[in-house]
Amino acid sequence: MAKDKADLLQGTLDMLILKALSLGELHGYGIIQRIRQLSDEMLNVEQGSLYPALYRIEQKGWVSARWDIHETGREAKFYKLTRSGRKQLENQEASWDRLVLAITKVRQATT
């Protein structure tokens, strides 16, 4: 819909969520905002993508969740990176770097 918004590539969302949480505990809606803000409005995660992803990630033990009330007085579900999640973030970042490197090589090829 948005004019210049790039759709995420499958496989990058988990890394972005984990990265957002590595900066501190946060609730779902806030994760979307943090990713949007950090990316200079370039990345917009849809709610319909985020919540199922958070569920998956929690099942895998990469984050833990608890309900709490935040400063505005509203209830929200706060997610926190686990030790295993931090490890996973490192792995995903390394994979991402390898992929970017590999694709860069292919793109540098000339006739």
Place this chain on the structure above:
Amino acid sequence: MAKDKADLLQGTLDMLILKALSLGELHGYGIIQRIRQLSDEMLNVEQGSLYPALYRIEQKGWVSARWDIHETGREAKFYKLTRSGRKQLENQEASWDRLVLAITKVRQATT
């Protein structure tokens, strides 16, 4: 299966195929080899991914195909980038650059 082989992210295969063909007409099997070689063995496209992708890409008019006999005397289906395919490659490369930039920004964030 391969120990260090990175699975492709969804959305990158088309770009790689188009890029491989931008270096010159090639048959399917050769595209796999060219991508593997250009990426220093880091990217391995499976046949079961390639042929359906080539079909999709051909339907979209980004490549044209013809059967021919190559130097080894064997028959093969040769694919060639169309003008529209070249344009598409540029678009996909630009999208890729934007995504990499956006993700880089997110990853640079510090506590």
Place this chain on the structure above:
DNA sequence: TATGATGCCTACCGATTCTAGGTATCATCA
């Protein structure tokens, strides 16, 4: 003669993101 590389293909699976809905609270503004 059997194996592996080359060359094409298809059917189905699995994973993941998006679209499109739903619910509720709260602040703001007409």
Place this chain on the structure above:
DNA sequence: TGATGATACCTAGAATCGGTAGGCATCATA
């Protein structure tokens, strides 16, 4: 007061696309 938009959670279903696993044929080589 009533409507709207932002915040906050969720689900169902569609669509996409890469992988796995199979099939088939030819050719060179061991």
